[in-house]
Amino acid sequence: xxxxxxxxxxxxVLARVELNDLLRRVDLNEVxxxxxxxxxxxxxxxNQVLDRxxxxxxxxxxxxxxxxxxxxxNxxxxxxxIETLVKNTDLGALxxxxxxxxxxxxxxxxxxxxxxxDDTLARWVGRLWRNHATRxxxxxxxxxxxxx
Amino acid sequence: xxxxxxxxxxxxxxxxxxxxxVPLTTRQHLRGHYAGFASRFISFVFxxxxxxxxxELALVAASFAASVLAxxxxxWSRGNIWVIVGFFAWEFFYYAYFWTASGxxxxxVLLGVQVVGEEGGHAGTRRGLIRTLAFPLSFILxxxxxxxxxxxxDRRALHDVIAGTAVxxxxxxxxxxxxxxxxxxxxxxx
Numbered sequence: 001x002x003x004x005x006x007x008x009x010x011x012x013v014l015a016r017v018e019l020n021d022l023l024r025r026v027d028l029n030e031v032x033x034x035x036x037x038x039x040x041x042x043x044x045x046x047n048q049v050l051d052r053x054x055x056x057x058x059x060x061x062x063x064x065x066x067x068x069x070x071x072x073x074n075x076x077x078x079x080x081x082i083e084t085l086v087k088n089t090d091l092g093a094l095x096x097x098x099x100x101x102x103x104x105x106x107x108x109x110x111x112x113x114x115x116x117x118d119d120t121l122a123r124w125v126g127r128l129w130r131n132h133a134t135r136x137x138x139x140x141x142x143x144x145x146x147x148x
Numbered sequence: 149x150x151x152x153x154x155x156x157x158x159x160x161x162x163x164x165x166x167x168x169x170v171p172l173t174t175r176q177h178l179r180g181h182y183a184g185f186a187s188r189f190i191s192f193v194f195x196x197x198x199x200x201x202x203x204e205l206a207l208v209a210a211s212f213a214a215s216v217l218a219x220x221x222x223x224w225s226r227g228n229i230w231v232i233v234g235f236f237a238w239e240f241f242y243y244a245y246f247w248t249a250s251g252x253x254x255x256x257v258l259l260g261v262q263v264v265g266e267e268g269g270h271a272g273t274r275r276g277l278i279r280t281l282a283f284p285l286s287f288i289l290x291x292x293x294x295x296x297x298x299x300x301x302d303r304r305a306l307h308d309v310i311a312g313t314a315v316x317x318x319x320x321x322x323x324x325x326x327x328x329x330x331x332x333x334x335x336x337x338x
Contacts, residue, residue: 086333
């Protein structure tokens with residue numbers, strides 16, 4: 001048998017095989033289904049792969065501006081709980097030392113109480129006069145779509 | 149900052165978490181919004197105190213100057229026609245000057261409100277003067293001229309409508325709220 005095989009010119013045989021036809025008849029999905037990818041990945045030394053990656057070159061090819069343009073910074077800022085940030089960090093102390101005084105505190109307090117009274121009066125009027133509609137502010141200062 | 153403003157309105161938290169109550173002053177910075185009756189009234193009370201106090205002080209100063217320079221003391225009677233004319237002229241000057249110059253009297257600065265044109269721009273000299281002249285009308289009509297602040301769509305009094313002006317908040321309530329939180333946080337830490 002071995003002598004017979006030795007006499008066969010395999011290259012000549014392979015040259016006559018239409019590989020494309022052969023590959024068309026192979027169901028690659030079925031082949032892949034039989035591959036245990038987890039085992040393959042387990043055998044890959046990721047660190048070694050990463051060692052071979054030139055990260056500097058990769059980052060240099062990134063268009064960071066285009067990336068940042070796609071980020072909605074306003075949405076991120078909107079998600080920030082600034083009150084908690086101010087409450088729980090030294091940012092609050094920094095703000096106090098840089099911008100506040102006893103007078104500022106008193107003025108802030110007085111103004112906010114006055115606004116509370118404005119709001120209460122507006123609510124009372126709203127209860128008495130159900131169809132009462134107000135605009136938030138002059139068109140040049142406030143977006144008319146804003147809540148009143 | 150405490151009080152009713154801090155009661156706020158429930159605002160849905162992201163991710164379906166329970167709604168949290170956010171103070172009114174945090175919800176909106178208020179700057180540019182029509183000012184309410186209380187803020188305007190309190191600022192007017194401050195202005196009355198300041199302008200009348202300044203006028204009284206001027207009378208005392210004039211009496212003192214007369215006694216020093218002429219050696220005769222002057223007693224100003226509140227019923228004296230010249231005192232009355234002087235008082236109204238001073239009041240006119242006081243309001244006209246501040247409303248035309250910056251739209252803010254000292255009382256308004258304290259309460260963080262400002263006179264602006266009805267479209268939101270600077271009130272200007274003409275509108276400031278008309279507003280000052282029309283201001284007494286709101287009193288003369290048994291105070292009904294002020295009802296527009298409570299009931300009107302734009303919270304404008306009669307003298308605002310006549311002059312083509314409006315009164316808006318000019319302070320940043322959100323900034324003040326953050327300052328207040330910062331103070332509390334600093335007090336807790338110290």
